[in-house]
Amino acid sequence: MAAASPSFFSQTLIAWYHRHRRPLPWRETTDPYAIWLSEVILQQTRVRQGLPYYLRFIESYPTVHALANAPEDEVLRLWQGLGYYSRARNLHFTAKQVVTEFGGRFPESYQGLLQLKGVGSYTAAAIASFAYREPVAVLDGNVYRVLARVFGRHENIAAPASKKVFEQLANDLIPAAEPDTFNQAIMEFGAIQCTPVAPDCLFCPLQQTCYAFQHGLVNVLPVKEKAKSSRERFFHYLVLQHENGLYLRKRPGNDIWQSLYDFYSLETETRALPPETLQQQAGHLLAEPATTLVSTGKVYKHVLSHQKIFAQFYLVSLPSRLREEQLENIGLQLYSLDQIEALPKPVLIDSFLRERFF
Structure with a gap:
């Protein structure tokens, strides 16, 4: 034909x-x-x-x-x-x-x-x-x-x-x-x-x-090369809460989710993070070695075009607001839940917030 x-x-x-x-x-x-x-x-x-x-x-x-x-x-x-x-x-x-x-x-x-x-x-x-x-x-x-x-x-x-x-x-x-x-x-x-x-x-x-x-090629055409394999990344978020507010940061422009808001995080090469490592990092961040971390237990997954993000969240209740010198180098800021609702956030962060706070 x-x-x-x-x-x-x-x-x-x-x-x-x-x-x-x-x-x-x-x-x-x-x-x-x-x-x-x-x-x-x-x-x-x-x-x-x-x-x-x-x-x-x-x-x-x-x-x-x-x-x-x-x-x-x-x-x-x-x-x-x-x-x-x-x-x-x-x-x-x-x-x-x-x-x-x-x-x-x-x-x-x-x-x-x-x-x-x-x-x-x-x-x-x-x-x-x-x-x-x-x-x-x-x-x-x-x-x-x-x-x-x-x-x-x-x-x-x-x-x-x-x-x-x-x-x-x-x-x-x-x-x-x-x-x-x-x-x-x-x-x-x-x-x-x-x-x-x-x-x-x-x-x-x-x-x-x-x-x-x-020619029986409907399932063959169009020809398209295989997509690149996805990179896996593992985020461990510290959800710092003071009264009815949470500390978030605006993400920088050299990574995923540029200009969106999330929590302070540690990234590791594997899914598991030794509790003492997280405890040490939290203590360093807050200048309070005895900081109590409460794991939410759930692993959140979000798939991007060439990345798979696995995230875990740890709740930290703060008796007082963080001092300005503590926040200066990490870009965190305290927001009310109403303010957070209006901020642009990655879907993964939004899902966590809706399950825990909204």
Whole structure:
């Protein structure tokens, strides 16, 4: 069976899209701010998980000016639970950039959009095509999968060199008259029809021209190299409590969870930590060797893209506030539970707090 021609492929996808598209709010607008916001949120995030965040962001920050003027802690707190927090920091930075460098208006071309921090080729193409109908193809995981299967492309989609191959193919297929609809269609097709596992090949309108289906390679394509093995890390948190307050710190920028809040911690190479080591560290921190530690017993696990975090918590009840000289070098600060609720925190820390204090 001959491969799908560009016109057949695009017309078939667009017709399918009109019948099966999900009603999503960012598809009902040409506002580049709303489109950009949705694309940033949906990176590494499924629509079902990302939609509530999108609605909360649009409600809290209806314009790019509102987002630019928001405090970073507030933006990170609203983002909490989505992960990949560099997206939130870039989101905030870019909003400020649009306001200060572009007068509050997004650049109106693909090349112009690439000037924005955190806006790569995929996001720039999405905004350019959806907001301005520029005929430039988007290229995300769904698009790679559809193109690899339908056109029998065996290039490793994780290899940087393969991007140009798929980018050229996608741009050869995009119809100049409907670039916005085509881009939405191919992404939606990959999301709900040509899925990674168990795609609906039986009722696929491209079945007869799909290379993977015709050659029994649906479970082989696209080719993608194996992910790097995850690194395991072990955190031991000292939860310092004084009356109804807890001591937290803002994490630095050279590790995971940048600018989020957690407790004072020790990191070890193995899960077990000798009690005397922890006792010694707590005594050094608090200048009180007889400090009493109460283990919560539970090990909390949180999986990141290339790391697995295992955390244990130890409660320390303080009879008085820590002195300023004790806090000076470790960045801890006493917060009430209401204040802590409003702080941006890693999901792991938030889970512990909700089980123990909220």
